[in-house]
Structure formats: C-alpha cells, structure tokens
Amino acid sequence: MRKIYLLVLALALFFSSCEKDDICDANTATTPRLVIQFYDFANPSVLKNVTNLKVVGAGMTDGIIFNGTETTSGNTISIPLKTNDVTTSYTFTLNSGNSNPALVNVDNIKFDYTKNDIFVSRACGFKTIFMLNPTNPYTHTIAADKWIKYISVEKSNIENENETHIKIFF
Amino acid sequence: MKHTLKYFFSFCLVLSISLAKAQDTTPKDELTKQPTPKTDGVLPESPESFKNVDLTAKTKDSIVPVPVKTDRYGVRVGVDLYKLTRALYDKDYKGIEFVGDYRLTKKYYLAAELGNENKTTDDNRLNSTAKGSYLKAGFDYNAYQNWLNMENIISVGLRYGFSTFSQQLNSYKIYNANPYFGEVPPIPSGQKFNGLTASWIEVVAGVKAKVFNNVFVGFSLQLKRLVSNKEPDNFENLYIPGFNRTYDGDFGVGFNYTVTYFVPIYKKKVKPVIVSKKSDKKK
Numbered sequence: 453m454r455k456i457y458l459l460v461l462a463l464a465l466f467f468s469s470c471e472k473d474d475i476c477d478a479n480t481a482t483t484p485r486l487v488i489q490f491y492d493f494a495n496p497s498v499l500k501n502v503t504n505l506k507v508v509g510a511g512m513t514d515g516i517i518f519n520g521t522e523t524t525s526g527n528t529i530s531i532p533l534k535t536n537d538v539t540t541s542y543t544f545t546l547n548s549g550n551s552n553p554a555l556v557n558v559d560n561i562k563f564d565y566t567k568n569d570i571f572v573s574r575a576c577g578f579k580t581i582f583m584l585n586p587t588n589p590y591t592h593t594i595a596a597d598k599w600i601k602y603i604s605v606e607k608s609n610i611e612n613e614n615e616t617h618i619k620i621f622f
Numbered sequence: 623m624k625h626t627l628k629y630f631f632s633f634c635l636v637l638s639i640s641l642a643k644a645q646d647t648t649p650k651d652e653l654t655k656q657p658t659p660k661t662d663g664v665l666p667e668s669p670e671s672f673k674n675v676d677l678t679a680k681t682k683d684s685i686v687p688v689p690v691k692t693d694r695y696g697v698r699v700g701v702d703l704y705k706l707t708r709a710l711y712d713k714d715y716k717g718i719e720f721v722g723d724y725r726l727t728k729k730y731y732l733a734a735e736l737g738n739e740n741k742t743t744d745d746n747r748l749n750s751t752a753k754g755s756y757l758k759a760g761f762d763y764n765a766y767q768n769w770l771n772m773e774n775i776i777s778v779g780l781r782y783g784f785s786t787f788s789q790q791l792n793s794y795k796i797y798n799a800n801p802y803f804g805e806v807p808p809i810p811s812g813q814k815f816n817g818l819t820a821s822w823i824e825v826v827a828g829v830k831a832k833v834f835n836n837v838f839v840g841f842s843l844q845l846k847r848l849v850s851n852k853e854p855d856n857f858e859n860l861y862i863p864g865f866n867r868t869y870d871g872d873f874g875v876g877f878n879y880t881v882t883y884f885v886p887i888y889k890k891k892v893k894p895v896i897v898s899k900k901s902d903k904k905k
Contacts, residue, residue, distance in 0.1 A: 474746075476747075476797060478799070480797075482797040482798065482799055483796060483797060483798040483799065483800075485800055509802060509803060512802070512803070516802055530800075531802075532798065532800045532801075532802045532803065534803050535796045535798055535806055536796075536806045536809075540803075569794070569796065569809070570856060571856045571857050571858060572797060573858070574745055574747075574748060574858065574860055575745075575746070575747070576747065576797040577745075577746075577747025577748050577794050577795045577796065577797050578747070578794045578795070578796050578797065579796060579797055579798075580796050580798075
C-alpha cells in the first residue's frame with residue numbers, strides 16, 4: 453500500500469511540474485524594445501545624461517514610464533515599437549516640466565521598420581522582431597529648436613534588448 | 623489543471639481496480655480451503671469406511687477441473703468510446719480509435735491501436751488545430767491470475783506510436799512585456815503546416831473485464847515519451863494525434879475507455895497447476 457501512495461505522490465508531482473509551461477516566464481526573451489543611448493555631440497565617444505527627458509508616443513497622453521516616473525535623467529532608454537504597425541512616432545521632450553518654457557525642447561522622431569512575428573512557446577505565443585528601414589530608418593522633425601544634433605543607427609535588426617540600436621548625439 | 627485532474631482521477635480508478643484484485647485473492651484462498659472444513663466436519667461422525675469414500679471423492683474433485691480448464695485464444699477488436707463520445711460535448715474535438723489485440727501466449731498479447739483525431743487547441747495566446755492519423759503497436763502482459771474460466775485482464779504493456787499529421791495556426795497573440803500602446807488583439811493567421819510526423823514510446827496500464835459473452839469493457843492509462851518529432855518552422859507541435867498535448871519536455875499522457883469483442887480462434891488446455899506455480903515464483 454505504501455508503494456502505491458508513493459506512486460500517486462510521484463505522479464502528482466510529475467503532473468504538477470507540467471503546469472509551468474502554461475505561464476509565460478518573465479525571463480523569456482519576447483518582443484524587444486528599441487534601445488537608445490545618448491552621447492555627447494562634442495565628444496562622441498562619451499555617454500551623456502539627458503535631463504528630465506519625457507518620451508510620448510504619437511496619439512498617447514502619458515509618457516513611457518522609466519523606473520516609475522515619466523521622465524528620465526539617465527543615458528539609456530528603451531522604448532517599445534508598435535507590433536501592429538510599421539511606423540512608430542515619438543516626441544522626445546528635454547527638460548520636461550521645467551518652469552522656464554524656453555528650456556523645454558521638443559523633438560519628434562518617426563521610426564520606419566518591417567516586422568516579423570516569431571514563435572516563442574505555447575505560453576508566450578509569438579514575439580515581434582523589427583528591422584529598421586535600410587534607406588530611411590527614421591525621420592527627425594522639430595517644432596522650433598532642435599536639441600538632437602545627430603542620430604546614428606547602430607543595429608537595424610531589433611531582435612533583443614542586450615544591445616544599443618540607436619545612438620543619439622546632443 | 624482540468625486535464626491533470628482528469629488523469630489523476632483516472633489513475634485513481636486504476637488503483638481502485640487493482641485493490642479490488644487484491645481482495646479477489648482472499649476469497650480464492652477461502653474457496654480452496656472450503657472443501658477441507660467440510661470433510662473435517664464429516665470425519666468425526668463417520669467410521670473408517672466413510673473416510674475412504676471421502677478420499678476418493680476428494681481426488682476425483684482435484685482431477686476433474688484440470689482437463690476442463692482451457693484458455694481461449696483469438697483476436698479482440700473494439701473501439702475507444704472516450705474518443706468517440708468526446709465529440710458530443712467538446713466541439714473542438716473529433717476522433718476515433720480502433721483497438722485490437724491477439725493472444726500470443728497465456729500472458730502475452732500483441733496489441734495495436736489505430737486512430738484519427740482532429741483537435742483544436744485554444745491556449746491563452748494561441749489557437750491551433752491538429753489533424754492526423756496514428757498507429758500504435760506493441761504488446762500487453764496480463765498480470766492478473768484468473769481463476770476458474772474467467773478471462774479478465776489487468777495488464778501492463780509497451781507501445782511504439784507513429785503519427786502523421788498537419789497543424790493549422792488559427793490565430794495568435796504577440797507577447798509584449800511593455801504594452802505601452804495597449805494590448806494588441808489576436809492576429810488571425812490560417813497558416814498551415816503539412817507533412818508533420820512524430821513517434822513515441824508509451825507504457826500502458828490497463829484493465830479489461832468480460833461483461834458478457836465475448837464482450838469486454840476496459841480502460842487504460844498511457845504515459846508517453848517522444849522519440850522523434852518533426853517540428854514546423856516558426857511553430858511547434860502543440861498537439862500530436864495519438865500522443866495528445868505536448869508538454870515542455872517530451873512527456874505525454876493518454877487515456878482510453880474501450881469496448882471490445884473477442885473472436886475466439888482456438889482453445890488451449892491449461893497445463894497442470896505446477897507450471898503456473900513456477901511462473902508465479904519467477905515473478
């Protein structure tokens with residue numbers, strides 16, 4: 453009898469372990485974001501921190517949340533691209549919320565790309581990877597005064613978040 | 623979770639049957655003991671002459687059943703009712719499985735299953751349909767010691783299964799850990815993956831009981847492990863006909879509930895009891 457109970461227990465454990473593939477593991481590499489790093493225009497090899505940068509997608513009211521806030525003062529940001537469209541536009545606002553309106557500077561960048569849906573697993577479904585348009589990867593437009601001086605595409609294949617895809621010099 | 627419970631309960635059912643088997647052996651012992659108390663009861667009453675008569679009767683009793691007991695050999699064919707009736711309550715499933723076995727020796731049976739399934743799997747992020755046919759072949763070993771002229775089976779067996787099928791991806795969702803632009807609704811696909819194959823080994827534990835004449839009812843539980851699996855590009859075999867749902871590893875489980883008809887071909891006398899005792903010792 454004891455052997456039978458052991459068998460039931462072993463079988464129950466066996467089946468319970470099978471359930472884990474019903475939930476998509478957070479560590480699974482799924483749809484990647486566009487990774488942008490900011491560099492000093494005067495000294496192009498040196499990373500430069502932005503000040504209170506707010507990034508808002510076209511048609512959206514709220515900005516992308518970086519570490520709990522809508523503004524960031526770091527040198528690297530990751531922004532999502534639309535998985536159901538081939539263009540995504542963002543406004544990059546420097547010194548966002550500054551009391552001096554003369555310092556608030558808004559630049560607009562539109563990214564053009566092709567996308568490809570890749571199977572991940574039963575639990576995660578598919579992910580989308582992107583390839584920036586080789587001839588015209590981005591369109592940089594400004595409202596009044598531009599703060600972004602140069603944009604460089606480092607990797608046009610956006611397949612994971614471990615590498616920098618775009619460098620912005622200012 | 624629902625499926626896990628289902629298999630768990632069906633396994634408990636198998637266990638409950640094996641308990642019933644354990645209980646069967648005790649009355650068997652009682653039965654063999656029964657004649658002796660009777661003669662014991664007679665002994666003190668009767669003088670020596672009666673005792674002689676009893677002895678001959680006793681030896682006659684032990685001789686008579688031996689030539690009478692024969693094992694029937696033949697082919698058993700049937701159908702899996704579980705798959706057949708599932709279409710009635712599960713609109714995402716259509717399937718049929720024919721089962722058959724042939725008695726090779728006293729304990730061993732050649733066994734095979736042939737089936738066809740059409741199953742739509744609706745996961746949270748994927749909806750796909752698998753269609754195809756499969757064949758499983760192997761053997762069953764009857765571990766049940768029948769007494770008198772019973773023909774019940776409690777078996778363990780091995781099968782090699784092979785399936786040829788196609789999959790169709792009906793719709794899918796993109797997993798986006800950063801849904802800034804909102805959750806995207808499922809994307810219809812309709813992409814079809816043809817010419818897929820898979821093969822596997824399975825261990826089968828089953829019970830078959832003779833309900834009347836040559837009709838048997840039984841069920842079995844199968845644990846499977848994939849041997850080969852030809853996966854499509856940019857997709858995965860989420861369901862393999864015959865193997866059922868695939869899990870992260872190579873394991874699968876299965877269940878069937880069969881009704882079979884036994885076609886006797888020839889009879890074989892059961893050899894003297896001593897032989898069966900030896901085989902018992904071997905176990």
